[in-house]
Amino acid sequence: MKRSIMIQGTGSHVGKSVLVCALCRILKQDGLRVAPFKAQNMALNSFVTKDGREMGRAQVAQAEAAGIEPAIEMNPILLKPTSDRGSQVVIMGQPIGNMTAREYYQKKNKFISIIKEAYDTLRNQFDVIVIEGAGSPAEINLKDGDIVNMGMAEMASAPVLLVTDIDRGGAFAWIVGTLELLTESERNRVAGVVFNKFRGDKNILKPGLDMLEERIRKPIVGVIPYLHQLHIDDEDSVSLETISGKKADVPHNNTVDVAVIQLPRISNFTDFAIFRHEKDIKIRFVDRAHDVGNPDLLIIPGTKNTIGDLLFLMDQGIADEVVRLSGQGAMIMGICGGYQMLGQEIHDPHHVESRHKDIQGLGLLPTITTFAREKQTYQVKAHMLGHENLFHADDEISGYEIHMGETTYNGHNPVKPFARITERAGERVDILDGCVSADGNIIGTYIHGVFDNDGFRFNLIQHLRKKKGQTPSSGNLIEFKRIKEQKYDELADIVRRNIDLDMIYKILDTL
Known part of the structure; x- marks a missing residue:
């Protein structure tokens, strides 16, 4: 029955x-x-x-x-x-x-x-x-x-x-x-x-x-x-209210401070859930400039309205804090819409998202994003590329893309992409994804779920600890799937x- x-x-x-x-x-x-x-x-x-x-x-x-x-x-x-x-x-x-x-x-x-x-x-x-x-x-x-x-x-x-x-x-x-x-x-x-x-x-x-x-x-x-x-993963960003530690409290010397900007239309906030399970990692969501502080890693997450949320960052003074941190050598990562914001320009010729046709980005990566009418949704597999000033992660990265925009390099050859996508929707491909600044401190990618990859996350955290002057952890990898x-x-x-x-x-x- x-x-x-x-x-x-x-x-x-x-x-x-x-x-x-x-x-x-x-x-x-x-x-x-x-x-x-x-x-x-x-x-x-x-x-x-x-x-x-x-x-x-x-x-x-x-x-x-x-x-x-x-x-x-x-x-x-x-x-x-x-x-x-x-x-x-x-x-x-x-x-x-x-x-x-x-x-x-x-x-x-x-x-x-x-x-x-x-x-x-x-x-x-x-x-x-x-x-x-x-x-x-x-x-x-x-x-x-x-x-x-x-x-x-x-x-x-x-x-x-x-x-x-x-x-x-x-x-x-x-x-x-x-x-x-x-x-x-x-x-x-x-x-x-x-x-x-x-x-x-x-x-x-x-x-x-x-x-x-x-x-x-x-x-x-x-x-x-x-x-x-x-x-347990939730669909509603109301659940972010249960996460403590919004304010920029001074972290323990042996704690890595990870701040995520809580955009008004934040999407896929579960991208960062795994950090709650990592030892000596403090994960917090901030929506005021005054709370940003000096994190070891600042993440600009995905959003359903990149232009609207970028204007929010500018209006609230958070954009100035992002630029300030970049000047101090802090590590900043943008995921999907956050990656688009890190670029030089965003164009919306068909008004897919906004009444604004053009807007200046944060200018931290040499990229330009143009919104198209069609959404791209794929499960992907990729490999992080080698970068002189960044950590290495040899393991395959699994994740997914959900975005309306196409991002290109502004007059530069794509010599510093973040990763090479090798599979989309089960088909073999060869596509460059994202962008990394010359000093390795600014990273943008379209791949949601990148932090769920144990090897990538482990090497990222070790890199942050090294930048902070801490001794790298000798502990074992936390297995995301086993924890779930x-x-x-x-x-x-x-x-x-x-x-x-x-x-x-x-x-x-x-x-």
Whole structure:
């Protein structure tokens, strides 16, 4: 029998993605073939599949937890915000253009057949589909034509677990209010409630849970504790709020200070997650000039709006700090949009991103970027090239590209590219990527996920320690993939201990 269960929330960032991830790993451990599904994501943290299509990062983590290859059917619609009122709309991994919120909601009913086909494809391949909702099912202004919460649950005939974040306070009212705003048939679909992010003594909580069960006539299926330092990939940059150390505190002498600029439209912020697991590395996200300080490595990350975020750097004085650090010999890396910003000029002749046709970059690399109408999305393999003033990394680099722009050298022969791409989307190629300054301190690349490569990251950190006058580490490489697998198992173990799995299996068989 093909079954499904849906995780909906009383609001955004209550832990839906992480609970789906946990259930995917638990069901896999129990011998079931399981896959995640989310009809519509709104996120800037995305990933490129093997066939070059773009999907939300949370579903990638969930697929990894399920032990399967991420596939675009797991996230048929991805909305990538370009402004406060509009998004790039990505359907089955391919962008179809930018739309305002009004334009999208007028057209979204046309996407129902696409969502259903994607879901049916997964349902025919797996024993269980764990579906994730978005935001809250009680957004009464969005309920007509809903395709991601109760509308999706009905399409899949899926029972629903309603998750709330008790750490924020008001969770009991949030649950009751959400159920009150649902129709009778929607309430009947809710099979149980999960409290997430609980801190404290469950015995003190129990009287409230008993009263709630009596009022709503639905079981409390679990109370999940607040998960510290678990670091499961998220799709929402709201999760950056949980990262401490924004300010430019003076680091320990034996600590390497890595600062990432938190751009307003930062994308693929999980590029830097692995640094949290490295010993004696301090990773912090900064969005004010005053907090930049004097890091050993400053990273300008990817962005969905390079020109808009470059103007933000200039307006906030952060651009001046970047230039200051470059003059002091600090190491600066730009990834994708950050690489584009490090160049001399950015051109947008078709107004792909902005009303600005031309803008000056930070001028730290001899490059010019021109935006095209077509997006490039590839999984890639590459080798870092040799550089006189930089470290060597002989291991193959794996990652992916997501960018609209083409970057060329400004009147210079490409004698200092960062890497040579040898494979794109499974095909052999010979393409130069990125740029490195003559002194080796400024690096730009289009390759997302470059820091996830253990050999590259190890040699980078050793280089930073050497520049800082520290003794190079004699420790072993931290294996990124092994850490991820360990974290999925830890998550599954915590949720197993704090949720009624017998009830979950009964719920799976109810509808």
